Amino acid sequence: MATKKIEIVVPPREPHFVGDGFRVHNFIPSAYRLDMKKMDPFILMDYNSKFHFTPSDKPRGVGVHPHRGFETVTIAYKGKVAHHDSSGGGGIIGEGDVQWMTAASGVLHKEYHEENFSKEGGDFQMVQLWVNLPAKDKMTKPKYQSISNAQINRFTLPDNGGEIEVIAGSYQDVKGAASTFTPIHLQNARLNKGGKAAFNFPANYTTALLVIEGSIKVNGEENVPTDNFVSFENEGEEFTIEALEDAVVLVLSGEPINEPIAAQGPFVMNTEGEITQAINDYNMGRFGYLE
Numbered sequence: 001m002a003t004k005k006i007e008i009v010v011p012p013r014e015p016h017f018v019g020d021g022f023r024v025h026n027f028i029p030s031a032y033r034l035d036m037k038k039m040d041p042f043i044l045m046d047y048n049s050k051f052h053f054t055p056s057d058k059p060r061g062v063g064v065h066p067h068r069g070f071e072t073v074t075i076a077y078k079g080k081v082a083h084h085d086s087s088g089g090g091g092i093i094g095e096g097d098v099q100w101m102t103a104a105s106g107v108l109h110k111e112y113h114e115e116n117f118s119k120e121g122g123d124f125q126m127v128q129l130w131v132n133l134p135a136k137d138k139m140t141k142p143k144y145q146s147i148s149n150a151q152i153n154r155f156t157l158p159d160n161g162g163e164i165e166v167i168a169g170s171y172q173d174v175k176g177a178a179s180t181f182t183p184i185h186l187q188n189a190r191l192n193k194g195g196k197a198a199f200n201f202p203a204n205y206t207t208a209l210l211v212i213e214g215s216i217k218v219n220g221e222e223n224v225p226t227d228n229f230v231s232f233e234n235e236g237e238e239f240t241i242e243a244l245e246d247a248v249v250l251v252l253s254g255e256p257i258n259e260p261i262a263a264q265g266p267f268v269m270n271t272e273g274e275i276t277q278a279i280n281d282y283n284m285g286r287f288g289y290l291e
């Protein structure tokens, strides 16, 4: 088993606001070299690093907007988000929960801080990851997988090292609850100081990690601090992480879809014609209606 080496460590870029509720650092596709093609099947990663929001009677967030052609995965570390969509669906993503939304043929939704969280204020920390869909699945029916923290399967590391929360894919013999259209591994390593974990993914998969809390040493040689993103080489299969202090690390690995990408804002399709169609469908109200 060959070692999978770090290709690049990316510190967080200057944050920007999405609406008034999400203060994010974009890693995919705008950070150095991490474009949609390179990071295939991951097409966007926005990271709201830990940020304190003051109390507000009016929930902050982002208003009605569409998505088509991919999935949005929201991983909540601190704070709570409420969402509503044009099909009448909605829910709350709480601390430790994951929402895996398949936008596919089209969803119109809004995402706001949950009402009580908003009133009280507090630390807010989240990842939103967009996972591309293969052409054959881009126009399938939208769906949600709401995965509460209690539903996330866990692998307990030896020597009181901590645990691996398996959201999608597998770690050793533990399988994640999320179903995916293409092979994806998505996991949170929650490590105690000194805890170690080894990961093993096919060499050709796009593999990366984001340090959410604490700091880690990768492959026994490179220290990576909080809020830094690591992209690995597409060679070798195995890498290790060790917690230099208590740490939380989001690990992602996915098989590239290897299809053409045409992207414009909230629409990610295969051709420019399909983008034009998406914009027309949106303007014609074919994504439904939401106040």
Ligand code: MN
Binding pocket: 065, 067, 072, 109, 111
């Ligand atoms: Mn959205």
